Amino acid sequence: MSDALLGGFEQAPLQSSNAFRAALAVLSQPGEIRELQGALPPAPLSVAAGVLLLTLCDGTTPVHLAGGHDCAAVRDWITFHCGAPLVGAEAATFAFGDWTALHPLGRFAIGQPDYPDRAATLIVEMATLTATGAALRGPGIAEVAHLSLPEIAAFQANRALFPLGFDCFFTCGVWVAALPRSTRVEAV
Amino acid sequence: MTAHHDATLADSYNFAYLDEQTKRMIRRAILKGVAVPGYQVPFASREMPMPYGWGTGGVQVTAACLTPDDRLKVIDQGADDTTNAVSIRKFFQRTAGVAVTESTVEATLIQTRHRIPESALTAGQILVYQVPIPEPLRFLEPRETETRKMHELEEYGLIHVKLYEDIARHGTIATAYAYPVKVEGRYVMDPSPIPKFDNPKLSNSPALQLFGAGREQRIYALPPFTHVVSLDFDDHPFEASKAPHDCDLCGASDSYLDEVITDDQGGRMFVCSDTDFCRVRQEAGHLGAMAVPNLAGSA
Numbered sequence: 183m184s185d186a187l188l189g190g191f192e193q194a195p196l197q198s199s200n201a202f203r204a205a206l207a208v209l210s211q212p213g214e215i216r217e218l219q220g221a222l223p224p225a226p227l228s229v230a231a232g233v234l235l236l237t238l239c240d241g242t243t244p245v246h247l248a249g250g251h252d253c254a255a256v257r258d259w260i261t262f263h264c265g266a267p268l269v270g271a272e273a274a275t276f277a278f279g280d281w282t283a284l285h286p287l288g289r290f291a292i293g294q295p296d297y298p299d300r301a302a303t304l305i306v307e308m309a310t311l312t313a314t315g316a317a318l319r320g321p322g323i324a325e326v327a328h329l330s331l332p333e334i335a336a337f338q339a340n341r342a343l344f345p346l347g348f349d350c351f352f353t354c355g356v357w358v359a360a361l362p363r364s365t366r367v368e369a370v
Numbered sequence: 371m372t373a374h375h376d377a378t379l380a381d382s383y384n385f386a387y388l389d390e391q392t393k394r395m396i397r398r399a400i401l402k403g404v405a406v407p408g409y410q411v412p413f414a415s416r417e418m419p420m421p422y423g424w425g426t427g428g429v430q431v432t433a434a435c436l437t438p439d440d441r442l443k444v445i446d447q448g449a450d451d452t453t454n455a456v457s458i459r460k461f462f463q464r465t466a467g468v469a470v471t472e473s474t475v476e477a478t479l480i481q482t483r484h485r486i487p488e489s490a491l492t493a494g495q496i497l498v499y500q501v502p503i504p505e506p507l508r509f510l511e512p513r514e515t516e517t518r519k520m521h522e523l524e525e526y527g528l529i530h531v532k533l534y535e536d537i538a539r540h541g542t543i544a545t546a547y548a549y550p551v552k553v554e555g556r557y558v559m560d561p562s563p564i565p566k567f568d569n570p571k572l573s574n575s576p577a578l579q580l581f582g583a584g585r586e587q588r589i590y591a592l593p594p595f596t597h598v599v600s601l602d603f604d605d606h607p608f609e610a611s612k613a614p615h616d617c618d619l620c621g622a623s624d625s626y627l628d629e630v631i632t633d634d635q636g637g638r639m640f641v642c643s644d645t646d647f648c649r650v651r652q653e654a655g656h657l658g659a660m661a662v663p664n665l666a667g668s669a
């Protein structure tokens with residue numbers, strides 16, 4: 183059996199419901215870090231990014247693979263388990279890759295003024311992910327939260343576009359956090 | 371596997387009734403709603419085994435959110451025991467195998483029609499609203515392309531004019547339900563037909579609030595700790611009014627009350643619309659003006 187056939191959900195309805203709740207929790211509480219388990223995707227895709235793929239992507243959601251993530255093993259795995267079409271950054275609903283590989287960010291959809299929901303979601307693979315560093319304020323946060331963002335300026339520029347803008351999940355191994363476009367970010 | 375099972379197959383194979391592709395579509399819409407608080411995200415509403423008036427939008431949002439570990443509470447105008455609430459609760463017991471409760475405090479996910487529970491919601495809880503008409507500007511402008519434009523340009527003058535006409539005509543803002551709010555200083559949002567008494571609970575709640583409109587195919591959201599303001603005027607500030615009575619069963623002075631006719635002689639009483647809140651208070655020994663004789667009689 184080819185490796186592409188392995189590593190998917192064994193009980194998709196239950197695993198995807200648990201994974202979605204974790205994704206919903208981190209996006210609605212920026213700075214919160216949760217665990218995502220249940221998929222074993224090929225490298226360099228992290229477990230958490232693989233779980234997000236299986237939970238949110240399918241034949242209706244064009245996916246962009248950036249940098250090292252655009253390799254045969256990952257392409258085959260996505261094609262077999264999700265059937266998501268693989269596309270360039272401009273056409274992507276979801277994009278996966280390291281922060282630097284995802285640049286330039288201006289390529290990604292930020293929604294339309296009358297349909298801001300038509301914006302890309304970036305899944306940013308991180309070497310570390312901790313609730314420290316940049317100060318986050320806005321919806322989902324009682325006062326202030328912290329997250330080890332890969333940089334500050336790009337998220338401030340994205341916030342300035344609100345209600346347009348992309349939304350991010352950050353993944354590291356089995357861990358996930360998120361930053362919706364509504365969050366105001368400051369260096370500390 | 372296709373998205374078009376017959377009903378029997380769907381019941382036996384699909385967790386929480388909906389197939390996986392439909393749940394993914396709804397989940398993506400919920401996430402975009404969370405990212406843009408108060409903005410109405412279109413989604414492809416599915417036929418549900420219940421009529422539209424029964425909260426099919428809320429049911430689809432709940433189905434997309436439930437996990438087997440949830441404890442589900444369903445309320446209809448504050449009550450757990452109406453036909454609508456009982457049916458929806460049974461539906462998810464059967465299709466998702468979730469535990470159910472009438473306790474606001476113990477519930478992890480609460481689906482509601484037209485009320486916010488009296489007990490303060492807590493972090494980690496999700497409140498799902500059934501929404502009949504999600505567009506707060508619809509009664510001013512029937513065309514979807516136009517209301518979308520008004521939201522885009524933040525052209526909210528007309529809705530203020532409508533509220534101010536109330537003041538000119540009645541001396542006060544007459545709108546008592548579905549009182550419009552502004553979310554984080556950006557989108558004007560319909561909070562569903564909750565009494566305006568409930569509006570202050572929308573703001574800064576530790577719980578996540580999700581809104582589903584089935585017939586109108588819209589999902590929107592208020593993440594926890596989102597700033598929500600009821601529209602008003604400097605000279606006529608918003609007031610979260612209620613009937614000027616205490617609950618006749620539990621004596622609560624700060625809960626939203628329903629007026630109940632008790633006999634054909636014009637007898638009436640005021641009771642908490644939130645049945646769980648009222649029951650917990652009575653069990654804790656709080657008694658209203660008409661509660662003592664009842665309890666003594668049944669003892």
Ligand SMILES: [Zn+2]
Nearest residue numbers: 617620642648
């Ligand atoms: Zn009461």
